Amino acid sequence: DAMVIQNPRYQVTQFGKPVTLSCSQTLNHNVMYWYQQKSSQAPKLLFHYYDKDFNNEADTPDNFQSRRPNTSFCFLDIRSPGLGDAAMYLCATSVRDTQYFGPGTRLTVL
Amino acid sequence: GQQVMQIPQYQHVQEGEDFTTYCNSSTTLSNIQWYKQRPGGHPVFLIQLVKSGEVKKQKRLTFQFGEAKKNSSLHITATQTTDVGTYFCAGTGGYNKLIFGAGTRLAVHP
Numbered sequence: 001d002a003m004v005i006q007n008p009r010y011q012v013t014q015f016g017k018p019v020t021l022s023c024s025q026t027l028n029h030n031v032m033y034w035y036q037q038k039s040s041q042a043p044k045l046l047f048h049y050y051d052k053d054f055n056n057e058a059d060t061p062d063n064f065q066s067r068r069p070n071t072s073f074c075f076l077d078i079r080s081p082g083l084g085d086a087a088m089y090l091c092a093t094s095v096r097d098t099q100y101f102g103p104g105t106r107l108t109v110l
Numbered sequence: 111g112q113q114v115m116q117i118p119q120y121q122h123v124q125e126g127e128d129f130t131t132y133c134n135s136s137t138t139l140s141n142i143q144w145y146k147q148r149p150g151g152h153p154v155f156l157i158q159l160v161k162s163g164e165v166k167k168q169k170r171l172t173f174q175f176g177e178a179k180k181n182s183s184l185h186i187t188a189t190q191t192t193d194v195g196t197y198f199c200a201g202t203g204g205y206n207k208l209i210f211g212a213g214t215r216l217a218v219h220p
Contacts (some may be wrong), residue, residue, distance in 0.1 A: 099143075
């Protein structure tokens with residue numbers, strides 16, 4: 001059974017049109033992460049939550065926002081997607097030191 | 111800040127040949143983790159090493175953590191086509207944040 005679920009798996013949006021990606025987890029983990037991964041690169045951490053405590057990476061653009069309404073769900077909002085935001089977006093949870101990644105949402109910006 | 115360097119970036123091998131990827135950190139690591147990402151997939155946790163000089167094996171995979179806890183390696187014996195993917199090492203920062211190496215992409219030719 002999937003433990004970290006991401007919807008949709010593929011998302012196409014237009015330049016400048018807001019888009020929301022969602023993540024849910026059945027593991028009841030306190031910590032959740034959002035990563036951006038571009039082709040042939042390592043995942044880049046955007047932000048993470050410890051419970052509802054939100055932590056933004058210093059180099060995460062203001063264009064990216066996140067919400068975590070409860071333990072199970074987390075959302076990534078891209079307010080005005082640019083062509084450079086086309087990437088795979090990965091959600092992950094962790095317990096102790098191990099991270100469990102969802103399958104990712106591949107975002108295309110036209 | 112803490113950095114994790116990983117080499118080589120790419121490795122092409124014939125099926126049956128061995129493969130090794132290396133990670134080095136600028137600072138002492140509390141632990142190091144290894145993840146595998148298949149083409150089109152998401153990172154999947156392989157193993158965590160915690161102790162100085164630790165060696166762990168998973169079938170044909172051998173993981174080592176250096177005595178100074180600043181370097182690590184993953185060695186695959188007799189590669190198979192199912193080993194294809196990108197292998198990432200990652201150190202752990204605060205809030206279990208992962209500091210990824212750049213990854214080594216392994217191609218296995220039958």
